[in-house]
Amino acid sequence: MSSPFRVGISGGGTIGRVHAQALAQISSANLVAVAEPQEDPGRRLASEHGATWYRSIDEMLEQGEIDVVIVATPSGLHPDQAVRAAQAGKHVITEKPMAITADGIDRMISACTEEGVELAVIFQNRLSADVMLVRRAIERGYLGKPVLANGAMYWHRSQEYYQANGGWRGTWNLDGGGAMMNQAIHTVDLLQWLMNGVTSVQAYTTTLTHDIETEDVASASFWFNNGALGSITATTSASRDYPVRVEVIGTEGRVTLENNAVTLCEAAKPLDDSLLTDEDRELVEGWRADEPFGAGHTRQLKTIFKRLADGVQAPVAGAEARRAVDIILGIYESARTGALVKFAR
DSSP states (O other): OOOOEEEEEEOOSHHHHHHHHHHTTOTTEEEEEEEOSSHHHHHHHHHHTTOEEESSHHHHHHHOOOSEEEEOSOGGGHHHHHHHHHHTTOEEEEOSSSOSSHHHHHHHHHHHHHHTOOEEEOOGGGGOHHHHHHHHHHHTTTTOSEEEEEEEEEOBOOHHHHHSGGGOTTOTTTTSSSIIIIITHHHHHHHHHHTTOEEEEEEEEEOOSSOSSSOSEEEEEEEETTSOEEEEEEESBSSSOOOOEEEEEETTEEEEEETTEEEEEEOSSOOOGGGOOHHHHHHHTTOOTTOOTTHHHHHHHHHHHHHHHHTOOOSSBHHHHHHHHHHHHHHHHHHHHOOOEEOOO
């Protein structure tokens, strides 16, 4: 067996901790470095996992012996850090959103391509067995012709949430948006992935209950590439976190996912494991409907490191991960201008 990948995490906050805990369960990867400008959380996270603390990603890249960098910093910092990691010859894994501008995405993809390193983005909700079953069922016509696909994310985030950790959340410069870019991006990604992409969008956004730059309520209507219509509604102003719902309606049935698990299915044929390919089974191995937060990160990271060892493209690669960001940027453009935004197919 080859030696485990030596991993450095850039970012010692909440999501950096999630990645560190996931790595502790993966035999093919060892956390050896943490880059975090705030000394207390940085030293603490590194110490808990037997890693070395560095004050910056540049210091970590110069002094640390690492193979892979996980970027777990505020979203607006992802492009610069991913480019520096790639130019240092390191594979890059980044949290969603991979970037908050099209230019940032282009720079990340170009740098990784030029340096011959992999770029993978965390979209762990795709790697749920029930989500994969729904995708395959749609492809095989179990719902007939898809006509509608709707998503709903109603969560609660306090004002304190937005003010914590330096107040980067809910800013255009570092968060790139609000409820849609930070939280509902997973739902946008599932909708576009299940429905083969988005042709156009018309949207509204507003800020109703928080003192932030970006939106805490958003609504958008889609025309999907497969001909169906649909929508997404999202807010961080609900009284509590409700299950995230995705519903697909076809001419011969419908299916509803709540928190990535099928809760209603009326299809021409049963949705069972026979729908899944061998690759699908590898991707969703270990999934369960009641898994705790962080389990999805562990499953996706296991697959990423396996693919890196095999020299195979990791899921979800940069070019694929950009789709959800491009759609959300289109939502913001439509909300700002009042115009229909079309996407290249």
